[in-house]
Amino acid sequence: xxxxxxxxxxxxxxxxxxxxxxxxxxxEGVIYLDGNSLGCLPRSAPARMADxxxxxxxxxxxxxxxxxxxxxxxxxxxxxxxxxxGAAEDEVIVADSTSVNLFKLAAAAxxxxxxxxxxxxxxxxxxxxxxxxxxLERLLNGAVELRLVERSVxxxxxxxxxxxxxxxxxxxxxxxxxxxxxxxxxxxxxxxxVLWDLSHSAGAVELSLNRDDSDLAIGCxxxxxxxxxGAPAFLYAARRLQDNLEQPLSGWMGHAAPFDFTDxxxxxxxxxxxxxxxxxxxxxAAFEEGLKTFDGVAIAEVRAKSIALGDLFLRLAEERxxxxxxxxxxxxxxxxxxxxxxxxxxxxxxxxxLIAEGVIGDFRAPDFLxxxxxxxxxxxxxxxxAVDRLAGIMSRRTYRAPRFQTRAAVx
Amino acid sequence: xxxxxxxxxxxxxxxxxxxxxxxxxxxEGVIYLDGNSLGCLPRSAPARMADxxxxxxxxxxxxxxxxxxxxxxxxxxxxxxxxxxGAAEDEVIVADSTSVNLFKLAAAAxxxxxxxxxxxxxxxxxxxxxxxxxxLERLLNGAVELRLVERSVxxxxxxxxxxxxxxxxxxxxxxxxxxxxxxxxxxxxxxxxVLWDLSHSAGAVELSLNRDDSDLAIGCxxxxxxxxxGAPAFLYAARRLQDNLEQPLSGWMGHAAPFDFTDxxxxxxxxxxxxxxxxxxxxxAAFEEGLKTFDGVAIAEVRAKSIALGDLFLRLAEERxxxxxxxxxxxxxxxxxxxxxxxxxxxxxxxxxLIAEGVIGDFRAPDFLxxxxxxxxxxxxxxxxAVDRLAGIMSRRTYRAPRFQTRAAVx
Numbered sequence: 001x002x003x004x005x006x007x008x009x010x011x012x013x014x015x016x017x018x019x020x021x022x023x024x025x026x027x028e029g030v031i032y033l034d035g036n037s038l039g040c041l042p043r044s045a046p047a048r049m050a051d052x053x054x055x056x057x058x059x060x061x062x063x064x065x066x067x068x069x070x071x072x073x074x075x076x077x078x079x080x081x082x083x084x085x086g087a088a089e090d091e092v093i094v095a096d097s098t099s100v101n102l103f104k105l106a107a108a109a110x111x112x113x114x115x116x117x118x119x120x121x122x123x124x125x126x127x128x129x130x131x132x133x134x135x136l137e138r139l140l141n142g143a144v145e146l147r148l149v150e151r152s153v154x155x156x157x158x159x160x161x162x163x164x165x166x167x168x169x170x171x172x173x174x175x176x177x178x179x180x181x182x183x184x185x186x187x188x189x190x191x192x193x194v195l196w197d198l199s200h201s202a203g204a205v206e207l208s209l210n211r212d213d214s215d216l217a218i219g220c221x222x223x224x225x226x227x228x229x230g231a232p233a234f235l236y237a238a239r240r241l242q243d244n245l246e247q248p249l250s251g252w253m254g255h256a257a258p259f260d261f262t263d264x265x266x267x268x269x270x271x272x273x274x275x276x277x278x279x280x281x282x283x284x285a286a287f288e289e290g291l292k293t294f295d296g297v298a299i300a301e302v303r304a305k306s307i308a309l310g311d312l313f314l315r316l317a318e319e320r321x322x323x324x325x326x327x328x329x330x331x332x333x334x335x336x337x338x339x340x341x342x343x344x345x346x347x348x349x350x351x352x353x354l355i356a357e358g359v360i361g362d363f364r365a366p367d368f369l370x371x372x373x374x375x376x377x378x379x380x381x382x383x384x385x386a387v388d389r390l391a392g393i394m395s396r397r398t399y400r401a402p403r404f405q406t407r408a409a410v411x
Numbered sequence: 412x413x414x415x416x417x418x419x420x421x422x423x424x425x426x427x428x429x430x431x432x433x434x435x436x437x438x439e440g441v442i443y444l445d446g447n448s449l450g451c452l453p454r455s456a457p458a459r460m461a462d463x464x465x466x467x468x469x470x471x472x473x474x475x476x477x478x479x480x481x482x483x484x485x486x487x488x489x490x491x492x493x494x495x496x497g498a499a500e501d502e503v504i505v506a507d508s509t510s511v512n513l514f515k516l517a518a519a520a521x522x523x524x525x526x527x528x529x530x531x532x533x534x535x536x537x538x539x540x541x542x543x544x545x546x547l548e549r550l551l552n553g554a555v556e557l558r559l560v561e562r563s564v565x566x567x568x569x570x571x572x573x574x575x576x577x578x579x580x581x582x583x584x585x586x587x588x589x590x591x592x593x594x595x596x597x598x599x600x601x602x603x604x605v606l607w608d609l610s611h612s613a614g615a616v617e618l619s620l621n622r623d624d625s626d627l628a629i630g631c632x633x634x635x636x637x638x639x640x641g642a643p644a645f646l647y648a649a650r651r652l653q654d655n656l657e658q659p660l661s662g663w664m665g666h667a668a669p670f671d672f673t674d675x676x677x678x679x680x681x682x683x684x685x686x687x688x689x690x691x692x693x694x695x696a697a698f699e700e701g702l703k704t705f706d707g708v709a710i711a712e713v714r715a716k717s718i719a720l721g722d723l724f725l726r727l728a729e730e731r732x733x734x735x736x737x738x739x740x741x742x743x744x745x746x747x748x749x750x751x752x753x754x755x756x757x758x759x760x761x762x763x764x765l766i767a768e769g770v771i772g773d774f775r776a777p778d779f780l781x782x783x784x785x786x787x788x789x790x791x792x793x794x795x796x797a798v799d800r801l802a803g804i805m806s807r808r809t810y811r812a813p814r815f816q817t818r819a820a821v822x
Binding site: 025027030032034037038040041045046049050053054056057058059060061062063064065070096097098099100103107111123124125127128130131132134135136138139140141143148222228229230231232233246247248249250251252253254255258259260261262263264265276277278279280281282283284286355360362364365 | 436438441443445448449451452456457460461464465467468469470471472473474475476481507508509510511514518522534535536538539541542543545546547549550551552554559633639640641642643644657658659660661662663664665666669670671672673674675676687688689690691692693694695697766771773775776
């Protein structure tokens with residue numbers, strides 16, 4: 001492990017993923033450790049978007065639905081996600097938002113498992129996941145019971161009353177990783193479905209949805225997948241389940257023959273039945289460019305570098321900032337996502353001071369400083385610099401920032 | 412009414428909306444009569460999108476959620492829609508797709524009207540509307556009964572069993588306009604809610620949601636509002652109803668304090684509770700540019716020109732193509748949207764021939780030729796040219812195109 005800025009530079013020079021950084025516009029003078037909130041701009045995106053806007057929209061107009069295959073985007077773009085999550089191409093589709101996709105799959109799962117009614121999740125799960133499940137519970141008024149338990153007893157709570165367990169693979173604050181294969185196995189043993197939220201996983205860690213016998217998953221496009229602000233989300237449904245699942249947001253794009261304009265909904269065969277409305281073409285195109293940054297990239301190398309970056313950050317933070325912070329993420333890289341978390345009562349003020357010095361991480365209430373590492377563009381020297389500035393702030397106590405504002409950045 | 416190409420040119424020169432055409436990129440050599448499917452590219456959009464992508468995403472990254480007010484987009488953009496639909500600014504919000512928004516509002520309405528369970532709609536309504544209502548019916552399994560009736564008996568079917576009537580204000584194929592005030596009044600008399608789909612209305616006809624005592628509405632961003640392919644959609648909820656409606660897609664953006672990251676959903680006060688996931692920023696920004704094309708435009712003038720364009724099209728088509736077509740839209744401009752429809756057994760082939768000659772309309776199964784007029788950029792001379800070419804095709808019988816392909820353009 002490097003013990004100087006120079007050694008970090010040397011590691012960057014030897015990094016087998018170094019070529020990938022050239023695929024991004026990384027702003028000058030900024031150490032960006034928030035790719036887990038919004039991935040950097042792919043260099044190919046501006047030209048792609050200009051062509052989409054000026055030629056495909058401006059000149060070809062409505063004909064681009066066929067000519068530029070806008071209509072095929074949800075499935076075409078998904079073929080780039082499938083290998084990143086260990087799924088077959090026809091098991092993934094791009095649509096809507098993570099929240100909307102969670103609703104679709106949770107509702108479909110509950111329906112398939114009736115009369116079971118329990119949806120199991122974890123306290124402190126990412127809020128929108130809980131909120132959407134609560135929405136489903138209220139809507140179905142007695143047909144769903146949301147059961148929230150502490151993370152430590154999640155496995156034990158998986159009994160034969162459970163229709164669905166819906167959890168986030170990598171915790172958004174702590175970075176803890178659930179054992180996907182183990183939870184799937186335990187759930188299947190009691191006859192429950194598992195729905196994984198991969199928002200903090202896809203593009204950052206190795207995933208093997210098929211090999212781990214996963215049922216359902218959703219994930220975010222704008223984090224490690226570099227799809228741009230508010231990018232469309234994706235969802236996965238195992239092929240063995242697809243034709244037995246009915247999702248309630250049965251808009252025309254999920255119809256077997258949307259342009260027949262019949263009055264009766266008839267779900268498409270396969271993954272397309274999970275589509276709802278018209279695809280948001282601008283967001284889709286940017287997402288496609290984001291995914292191209294993974295061309296020729298081995299996820300095993302991404303993961304290895306991610307662990308090394310996280311280990312380095314934690315070791316340096318302990319060496320340089322000593323007892324200032326509590327480390328609030330796993331120390332073992334194998335059970336930690338591509339992020340680290342430190343806590344401090346003045347966390348918000350410290351993060352503001354860091355941002356003022358050009359290190360962009362983020363803050364999560366009440367006291368979490370979160371730093372994310374996107375191995376395609378985060379360098380070892382960035383970690384060195386970030387901790388160096390953090391140590392400076394802590395030693396000079398230059399973090400008198402205003403109180404946490406609630407209207408903060410999007411995770 | 413003009414009787415020559417020259418007279419059409421003269422009318423265009425005197426058109427009080429002529430200035431608006433300069434706000435669009437209208438492709439050379441094309442007569443575009445499909446703005447009701449995809450509005451033309453606003454001239455301001457390419458620069459706005461380049462700035463959004465290169466500066467806000469590329470340089471400012473995550474900070475743009477606050478600095479560029481990405482987080483405020485759903486409400487900010489809606490303030491431009493409100494005057495176009497006759498609503499207050501805090502009654503409209505931009506989010507998701509039309510289909511998803513329909514699900515939210517229909518589910519909320521049904522819940523508020525329980526134990527009533529009937530959702531009334533019209534056979535031949537736009538398919539995604541029916542499909543989404545069917546999805547809700549299946550999901551709620553007994554708590555909703557979708558009742559589809561012929562348009563002619565819709566008013567009579569509004570009885571005290573009805574919780575909600577969900578209809579499209581302007582029919583996507585025939586262009587027929589429902590009497591909004593009359594349906595609202597009749598529905599309220601029997602204690603039902605009305606949910607209007609304004610997809611073919613907003614930006615094309617005068618709407619007075621408030622004055623007509625409307626409850627709920629949804630609408631599309633990519634048609635007359637020029638928001639770009641797959642633009643986000645909008646929804647309206649009357650202020651008097653907002654805080655009593657609970658929508659089930661309760662994602663974090665609709666939370667009273669999304670960045671408090673609490674486990675319990677608590678809906679925002681007012682219109683924000685109808686948000687779900689993270690806004691799709693790229694689509695939002697393009698939509699904002701689309702709406703700017705209405706700056707300083709009086710919708711009454713849009714409507715007057717729209718009727719004149721439609722009347723001209725129908726008169727010329729009758730004069731020049733005689734008995735070839737059946738007119739499948741109202742002849743009376745006051746009850747017709749900003750579109751006309753002709754039917755012909757060879758409709759698909761004829762539309763393909765027209766497109767080959769540079770006139771872009773669209774075809775709707777089984778035999779509808781549909782032509783939409785966007786008064787901000789459609790000229791009287793365009794109507795003349797379109798019918799001239801149509802007449803040429805009909806007289807030469809040059810419409811031997813392949814059979815209708817189901818993978819056609821998006822409405």
